[in-house]
Amino acid sequence: GAREDLRGERVLITAGPTREPIDPVRFLSNAATGTQGIALAAEALARGAAVDLVLGPTTASPPPGAHVVRVTTAREMDAAVRELAGGATIAIATAAVADWRPAVTHDQKVKKTEEVTAIALERNPDILAGLGARRDGALFLVGFAAETSDFETHAREKLAGKHLDLIAVNDVGGTRGFGDVDNALVVLWGTDGRRDLGSGSKRELAARLWDAILERKRAQADA
Ligand code: C5P
Numbered sequence: 001g002a003r004e005d006l007r008g009e010r011v012l013i014t015a016g017p018t019r020e021p022i023d024p025v026r027f028l029s030n031a032a033t034g035t036q037g038i039a040l041a042a043e044a045l046a047r048g049a050a051v052d053l054v055l056g057p058t059t060a061s062p063p064p065g066a067h068v069v070r071v072t073t074a075r076e077m078d079a080a081v082r083e084l085a086g087g088a089t090i091a092i093a094t095a096a097v098a099d100w101r102p103a104v105t106h107d108q109k110v111k112k113t114e115e116v117t118a119i120a121l122e123r124n125p126d127i128l129a130g131l132g133a134r135r136d137g138a139l140f141l142v143g144f145a146a147e148t149s150d151f152e153t154h155a156r157e158k159l160a161g162k163h164l165d166l167i168a169v170n171d172v173g174g175t176r177g178f179g180d181v182d183n184a185l186v187v188l189w190g191t192d193g194r195r196d197l198g199s200g201s202k203r204e205l206a207a208r209l210w211d212a213i214l215e216r217k218r219a220q221a222d223a
Contacts, residue, residue, distance in 0.1 A: 005214060007048030012088035013037050014081060014127065016056030018074045020101035022119060023110045032096035034058040036144075036183060039206040040092055041066050047210065052088070054080045056095060074098055074124035081127050085139070090213065092142040093128040100124060132163030140217045143167045155188055165189060166216055168197075168209055187212050 015037025042063035184199035
């Protein structure tokens with residue numbers, strides 16, 4: 001790439017959905033495709049970073065040059081992140097992690113003649129909150145928030161509650177958000193820091209988000 005402003009950084013990115021098995025052929029999941037996280041990884045590589053990409057089940061292709069760790073469940077994603085976090089200078093959580101998993105995974109396919117009226121659920125670990133709880137000043141931590149209402153208020157709660165340096169908010173009401181479509185992002189930091197990154201393709205927004213991350217990271221280092 002022309003700009004090498006991420007050289008020397010080791011970036012850890014989570015992307016995609018997770019899949020939580022009910023039985024060997026059924027699962028709980030969501031509509032995420034990992035596209036925004038993959039675009040952030042591609043942009044980071046183009047700008048000279050080393051990239052660890054922890055990627056849930058998706059048909060979207062990771063960029064060549066990334067170190068990709070494929071995972072299925074939230075707990076597998078959490079384990080991969082714990083292993084890689086120590087070497088990272090910047091971590092970005094874009095994954096749409098399933099908040100719950102079935103309390104029981106059946107070894108055999110559940111037959112439709114069985115009388116199933118409910119699936120008991122357990123909470124999954126919050127991977128990003130765990131990173132925030134264990135972090136030190138050497139890691140710059142970025143989260144995402146997909147909101148449909150009061151989006152800046154909720155995102156500021158996540159910024160503080162998960163101990164993040166920056167949060168990128170997208171309004172997933174309407175047509176934006178999931179898949180290979182345009183996105184729109186606002187970034188928030190501190191008590192009142194805010195920048196509207198506008199709308200565009202996920203790759204264009206990835207470039208603007210990296211600019212914002214680098215600016216904030218340098219401002220913190222100078223403070
Ligand atoms: O609290 P909420 O799920 O809205 O927070 C979204 C942010 O937290 C995203 O960055 C997402 O990747 C991360 N997250 C996570 N593990 C979870 C839930 C969310 O890393 N179990």
